[in-house]
Amino acid sequence: MSGLERARRSRFAGVTNEAADRPSQFAEALFFDIRAPENEESETIAAQRAAQLMHVPLLLAVAHLVCGAVVYLHSHGNFGPINPGFLLAAIGLAIASDILAFVLLQARTRFRLSSRTVTLALCTLVGFGSAMMTFFGHIASWIPAMSDGPLLSLVIGTSVTACAVVAIESPPLAIVSAIVGTVGSALFSNDPTFTAGIAFLALIVVVFSAASSSTMIATARARLKLDYEAHKALHFVNEFENSGRGWFWETNYQGTLSYVSQQLADDFHCEPDALLGRQFTDLLSVDTTPGDIMREERTLGFHLSARFPFSDVVVRAASTEDVHWSLSGNPVFDERGRFLGFRGIGTDLTEQRRSEQEITRLARFDSLTGLPNRALMRQTLDEALRNAASRRKGCTLFLIDLDRFKNVNDTLGHPIGDALLRQVAQRLTSVMGDHGQVGRLGGDEFKAVLPGAVETGLLESLARTMIDHVSRPYIIEGHRVTIGASIGIAIGDPERSCADSLIRNADLALYAAKAAGRGKHMFYEASMHSEASDRQVLENDLRQALDRGEMWVAYQPIVRTAGEEISGFEALVRWNHPTRGPVSPDRFIALAEECGMIAKIGEFVLNQAMAEAANWPDSVRIAVNLSPIQFNDPAIVDVVGAALAEHKIRANRLELEITEGVFLADSDATDDTFARLKSLGVRLALDDFGTGYSSLGYLKKAPFDKIKIDQSFVRGAASTAHRNTAIIRAIVTLAESLGMDTTAEGVETHDDLALIRDLGVSQVQGYIFGKPAPSDQARTMANSMRVEADGYSCVRAPRQRLMRRAIASIGGETKEIRLRNISSMGALAECDQVVTPGETMTIDIVGVGPVIGTVRWAQSGKFGLQFTEQFDLGRLAPKVERRASPSVMTPWYLSPPPEVKAS
Structure with missing residues (x-):
């Protein structure tokens, strides 16, 4: 048209x-x-x-x-x-x-x-x-x-x-x-x-x-409207010209100047009126640098004479100064198609031409690591998605965030942090290889674009390798630095994905990876949108939880293994949300560390625990956890000292539990904090030993009084299918050699307790001696000084998995049911008849006899039955003599009364 x-x-x-x-x-x-x-x-x-x-x-x-x-x-x-x-x-x-x-x-x-x-x-x-x-x-x-x-x-x-x-x-x-x-x-x-x-x-x-x-x-x-548009256009023209970024020009149909900006006139040291009426080509000459001489069709004279629009034509001013401009212009025609002249803009290229290569490099590459920067990585992602759409192949985006990098910057300084980022960039590039392009977005954030790569196995392998390589220790100017990495992965559809949605999805996956405990990789899932929104709401509630009195401190007993006497209690923070109910500490502690609330919550727990410990016997200690963020706070020693003075508790009754995270930025500040805490007289415990990096160098440098063996080694230690026994024995031997106590976390069964006692562990902490309890219950236990072990003998009672037939009266009708997973305490029953939880019934196991039990739960076609008395599984053993299949008879307790019995 x-x-x-x-x-x-x-x-x-x-x-x-x-x-x-x-x-x-x-x-x-x-x-x-x-x-x-x-x-x-x-x-x-x-x-x-x-x-x-x-x-x-x-x-x-x-x-x-x-x-x-x-x-x-x-x-x-x-x-x-x-x-x-x-x-x-x-x-x-x-x-x-x-x-x-x-x-x-x-x-x-x-x-x-x-x-x-x-x-x-x-x-x-x-x-x-x-x-x-x-x-x-x-x-x-x-x-x-x-x-x-x-x-x-x-x-x-x-x-x-x-x-x-x-x-x-x-x-x-x-x-x-x-x-x-x-x-x-x-x-x-x-x-x-x-x-x-x-x-x-x-x-x-x-x-x-x-x-x-x-x-x-x-x-x-x-x-x-016309006046408004005219004023707005004039305002834009004045702003543009006054900014120094360019100027406007206009010619009539004869090629003479009819409008000249003041900036152009200033370059010729005259007023704009002095240039009006002169030929435009008299003021400017086309740049004839080598390589452009033969391109006559692109010269300014050609475009002006042919009345063609032109853009970014490089010209030089007709003056003694070496000044270059980039000109763009469009021919102007009236409604009848008559040519009225040219109208366009010009920009100064003098400085740009002198530093063009440097500007291009800085605009596209990160000056610190040499990797592509955010703009170039966005361009790379756009091109990869376009290529994926044309070739019908997918595209994958990695968002990589360094864990605990801020701690390195805060403790060792930014020069060490910059050197660390350069080494991280080298490791990421070596791992990625030809699979994709790695770039730096800024700070401790990196991005990787993998065009055509959508195989989950390959992506998981690359992500795990990246995390492994980044997590290996670094030696920078004599400092041993250890960090980690979390990766969010989003796979783009070849036809429907856009760069913005892919970045958003990868960012949500990265957030989920951090929430899962860091040092992990996560693929994007649609449910992450709602999870992110819920996490934001939970963070807002967390900021007000202390002021609203929603947080409280629970106390779990720590018992001496030899005499089962209470040695102390560990203070554990709990959060009762007004609408969500109890919120798991695994969920809100990590959130508190991210949003900066952990220091406030930690100080609250410290003061609450010490105030409660003042009511206990003098021999009972109180253990309080310190997060790495709290430990690295220069004011932590003053906070602990003020709490000891306020509550008038002997310093060696306070035991501070510290994880290995405080050593990830190994510096003089860490050693100084340890020395100042020990000077107060408090005890120090290395928490969750056996997980993470578990470097023995920590035990050599830090003045710990106790090692807490992580519950992942303790639970099920009595089972012969694990090597946990050997690991616990080694840790106990090491602690005894260093003069340290040991505490086994997570003990729940008598079998594990007996093993822990035999291995020589000093103290035990777990559900077998009590779950975390409110302050009044903890005070009663502390004053009694003793607590009895209570729990199963092993992790789970033995079960008979063979199906057994049985007869039961349900709703006044005699029904045949099937029993599975029979143990000494109960069984799983399969039956089409509806039963009510809490109902007591007697069932006759075919070939075994009657058993009385109570329905604990019921759902479609199944219910759980808890036996009133312990059932001997030996009764289910097959008989030596083989008899004919017994006929199914109605048990005596299901028989009708004599007066209605059939003749």
């Missing part, structure tokens, strides 16, 4: 829209002047229209004067039934009202009268004036000298003309004038034809006034 055709269609569409809007514009114009303005545009137009009505009082005054003078002077003293004084008073009142209104309207600005108020006042004045002129016409008809003849026609014509002239510019005035004139004619005239004529003429005036006002309002709005 040609440009002219599009223009014709556009004009036709405009005419159609204008025709469709005319009824609404006409209706709006009727009452536009007396409505409250809806916006600034309407207010401006209303003010303009009100200003055009300032002559109305003068016109009315002249009309009143003419009509009154004609009536009075041509009466020849014969007024008939009219009192001359009354006539003069009426004429004076009308003229005085008009003059007073004119004076008040001239002072409208001083009185801050709105346009709407002015129009309403004029409506009142016109109504009064029309009524007065109708009255003068009526009086003239009573005067003998004027009752019949041209003078009466003069009065009536003057009245009608004045009302029409006054009201023609504002529909509300026309409406008021029409109503008053018609009513007055009907009251004072006996001729219906005359009244109808006046009404018809008034209607014509109203319609013409509304149509004229509608056109004026539409024109005013278009003019305001």
Whole structure:
């Protein structure tokens, strides 16, 4: 479609829209002047229209004067039934009202009268004036000298003309004038034809006034819009030119300059007027550097003569200075296709050409690591997705975040952190190889784009290898630094994925990887959106939990292995959410570390625990956990010291449990904190030993008093299927050699307790001696000093997995059921009949006999049965003698009463 055709269609569409809007514009114009303005545009137009009505009082005054003078002077003293004084008073009142209104309207600005108020006042004045002129016409008809003849026609014509002239510019005035004139004619005239004529003429005036006002309002709005666009364009031009980033130029059809920016004139040391009228090509010369000489078609002269648009043509100013510009321009044509000239912009390239290569490198690559930066990685991702769509192959995005990097920066300084980032970049690049492109987004965030790679096995292997390589220790300027990495992975669909959605999905996966304990990789799943929103809500609630009193401290006993005496308690923070209920510490502790609440929560736990420990016997210790963030806080020693002084507890009763995370940035600050804590006299315990990196160097450098063996080695240690026994024995031997105590966490069964005791572990902590309990229960246990072990002998009682048939009475009916997973305490029953939890029933196991039990749970087709007495699994053993299959008989306890028994 040609440009002219599009223009014709556009004009036709405009005419159609204008025709469709005319009824609404006409209706709006009727009452536009007396409505409250809806916006600034309407207010401006209303003010303009009100200003055009300032002559109305003068016109009315002249009309009143003419009509009154004609009536009075041509009466020849014969007024008939009219009192001359009354006539003069009426004429004076009308003229005085008009003059007073004119004076008040001239002072409208001083009185801050709105346009709407002015129009309403004029409506009142016109109504009064029309009524007065109708009255003068009526009086003239009573005067003998004027009752019949041209003078009466003069009065009536003057009245009608004045009302029409006054009201023609504002529909509300026309409406008021029409109503008053018609009513007055009907009251004072006996001729219906005359009244109808006046009404018809008034209607014509109203319609013409509304149509004229509608056109004026539409024109005013278009003019305001054009003025706004013109001012905005001029503002943009001035801002652009004043910013120094470029300038505008324009030529006429002859190629001479018709507009020149001040900046261009300043480059030639003259005023813009001095350059107007000169040929544009006289001021500039085309750059003829080697390689561009043969490109004649791209020269500025070619584009100007051929009237072709051009962009970024490099030219040099026709001056002695080595100044270069980049010019862009477009030919301008009118609606008839006539060439009007060129219009375009120019920018200074002098400095850019001197440092072009350096700017390009800095714009696309990270200056610290040499990897592609955020912009180039976004471009790489866009290209990979386009290629994936054309080749119908997927694309994968890795978002990599370094764990505990901030700790390195805070403790060792930014130079060490920068050196660490360079080594991390090298390791990531070596692992990625030819599979994709690695880049740095900023800070400790990296990105990897893997075009065409969507195989889950390959992606998992790359992610695990990346995490493994990044997590290996670094030696930087004599410091041994250990960090980790978390990776979020998003796989893009070859046809439907876009860069923004892929980045968002990978970011959600990275967030989930961090929440899962860091040092992990996670693939994006749709459910992560809701999880992220829920996590944000939970974080907001966590910030207010302490102030609302939702957090409290529970105490789990730590028992001496030899005599099962209470050695101390570990303080564990708990959160009872008002709507969620108890929130797991595994969930909110990590969240508190991320959002900066861990220090506040840790101080709360420390003070609560020590206040409670003051009520215990002096020999019972209290253990409090310190997160790496708390430990690395320079004020932690002062906080602990202030708590000891406030609660008046011996320092060696306080045991601070510290994880290996405090050693990841091995520095002098860490050693200093250990020394200052020991100087207070508190005890230090290495928590969760056996997990993470478990470097023996920690035990050599840090003054620990105790090692806590992680529960992953303790639970099920009595089982021969694990090597946990050997690991625990090694840890105990190591601790004894270093003069340290040992505590086994997570002991739940008597088998594990006996093994732990045999291996020589000093203390035990686990559910077998009690779950974390409120302060009142902990106080009772502390004062009693002893606690008995309570739990299963082993992790799970032995079970008979063979299916057994049985007979039971359910709902008054005899039913055959099937028993599975039979243990000494209960069994799983399969039955089509509905049972009720809590119901006690007797079942007859075929070949074994009756057993009494209680229904603990029930669902479709299954229920769990807990035996009232311990069941001997030996009864299920097959008999040596083989007999014929027993016939199924009704047990005695299911038989009907004798009186209803069948004969």
